[in-house]
Amino acid sequence: MTYQADQAMLRTRFRLDKDYEVIEERQLIVECRWFESAAADLLPGAPSYRCDVHGRDFPEQPLSAPNVTQEPSLLVPDSRVQENQRFRFATYRDSRQPKSRGIIVLLHGLNERNWGKYLPWAQQLVHETGKAVVLFPLALHMNRAPDAWGNPRIMQKVSDTRRNAGSTIANSTFANAAISTRLQAQPERFCWSGLQTIFDLSQFVRQVRRGAYDTLNEDASVDLFAYSIGAFLAEILVMANPEGQFDNCRLFMFCGGATLDRMCPNSRYILDSDATIALYSYFLARFANELRNNVRLAHYVDGLHEMGHFFRMMLDYQEGKEVRERKLFAISSRLAALSLKRDRVMPANEVINTLQGDSRAIPVSVTVRDFPYRYDHIVPFPTTSPNEEVELCFRDVFRKASEFLG
Numbered sequence: 001m002t003y004q005a006d007q008a009m010l011r012t013r014f015r016l017d018k019d020y021e022v023i024e025e026r027q028l029i030v031e032c033r034w035f036e037s038a039a040a041d042l043l044p045g046a047p048s049y050r051c052d053v054h055g056r057d058f059p060e061q062p063l064s065a066p067n068v069t070q071e072p073s074l075l076v077p078d079s080r081v082q083e084n085q086r087f088r089f090a091t092y093r094d095s096r097q098p099k100s101r102g103i104i105v106l107l108h109g110l111n112e113r114n115w116g117k118y119l120p121w122a123q124q125l126v127h128e129t130g131k132a133v134v135l136f137p138l139a140l141h142m143n144r145a146p147d148a149w150g151n152p153r154i155m156q157k158v159s160d161t162r163r164n165a166g167s168t169i170a171n172s173t174f175a176n177a178a179i180s181t182r183l184q185a186q187p188e189r190f191c192w193s194g195l196q197t198i199f200d201l202s203q204f205v206r207q208v209r210r211g212a213y214d215t216l217n218e219d220a221s222v223d224l225f226a227y228s229i230g231a232f233l234a235e236i237l238v239m240a241n242p243e244g245q246f247d248n249c250r251l252f253m254f255c256g257g258a259t260l261d262r263m264c265p266n267s268r269y270i271l272d273s274d275a276t277i278a279l280y281s282y283f284l285a286r287f288a289n290e291l292r293n294n295v296r297l298a299h300y301v302d303g304l305h306e307m308g309h310f311f312r313m314m315l316d317y318q319e320g321k322e323v324r325e326r327k328l329f330a331i332s333s334r335l336a337a338l339s340l341k342r343d344r345v346m347p348a349n350e351v352i353n354t355l356q357g358d359s360r361a362i363p364v365s366v367t368v369r370d371f372p373y374r375y376d377h378i379v380p381f382p383t384t385s386p387n388e389e390v391e392l393c394f395r396d397v398f399r400k401a402s403e404f405l406g
Helices: 001-012 114-129 152-165 177-185 189-209 227-241 271-287 287-293 296-303 306-313 321-330 348-356 388-405
Strands: 020-021 028-036 048-051 058-061 086-094 100-107 132-135 216-227 249-253 335-340 365-369
Touching: 001 114, 001 388, 048 296, 058 100, 086 114, 086 249, 100 114, 100 227, 100 348, 114 132, 114 216, 114 388, 132 216, 177 189, 177 271, 189 216, 189 227, 189 271, 189 296, 189 306, 216 227, 216 388, 227 249, 227 306, 227 321, 227 335, 271 287, 287 296, 287 348, 296 306, 306 321, 335 348, 335 388, 348 365, 365 388
Parallel strands: 100 132, 100 216, 216 249, 249 335, 335 365
Antiparallel strands: 020 028, 028 086, 048 058, 086 132
């Protein structure tokens, strides 16, 4: 079958509410399981917080900017979003193997609402590596967010409100209205939800090692395939390496790998212009001053917590550059990236700058491709019509990823 046909078929067979599904014609098993995040108490919205590791208590900070919408689902404090605390994740594995000895965790992009485009990616990685592929949702994304955030009718009203409130706003759509509203009101959410995701991934690996999943071997290798903002978080995870869990982890980055300041997320599908300005103003222009007032965030990113420390180093290309590049050099043999020449969200030259450094002295393998058809960051493999070139490019990318991760 073609990439287009595979995606259509896999979409019809993908149900997170179904525990077990056999796709015989593809020799695949899809398993869906519950995950309860132990890091949900990091998120904004609670009256107080405690870091048990250091025995410190913190008050919560107010919103950085007024919330311009009255949509109820966007007024729920992040720490009380039930869908984000307990959620389902899917695992694709080879039906011929009773227990997988290798795992690839697949991380998606910013502001994603469904797994559709990633299903052929997971299938291809399973077929070419023989490993199980775990589709792990980022905090407050995919099925970890209220249904209303992805409802076009509801979110169009939110977008209309945003456009009426700011006459110069660009790229405001129903698709990005929820995340844009939330990040403009409180840009530090980007950090907190990112840290929750990273802590969740560490928790998942601990659970694998304890034998919590009967079809995943306790000593299974754990590698990462990360796309877009997922690559940003995966880099932090591998650099921080909590509890030595990722000593041997290999990370393949597709359309990602740059520091935050070198990305361009202003898009009809990611962030509108007002949210982008708020995010960059907070983390790139005012962050040092913001940390003086936000003692809890400062506690997590100023060095006491490794994952927060490396998170901060991935915000600004210049800040912490020497330490970041030393770490990237040390793990360079376990990193690889493939970028697209016409990607405007994650420019290929900025991925190279981050992963190889200004002088190109860091030996991370970065490949740049330019597909011979119309594509963009959001849709690298279009399925609107049968296209042999799309098929060939898809297989080329995932052959390269599988060779590295297999």
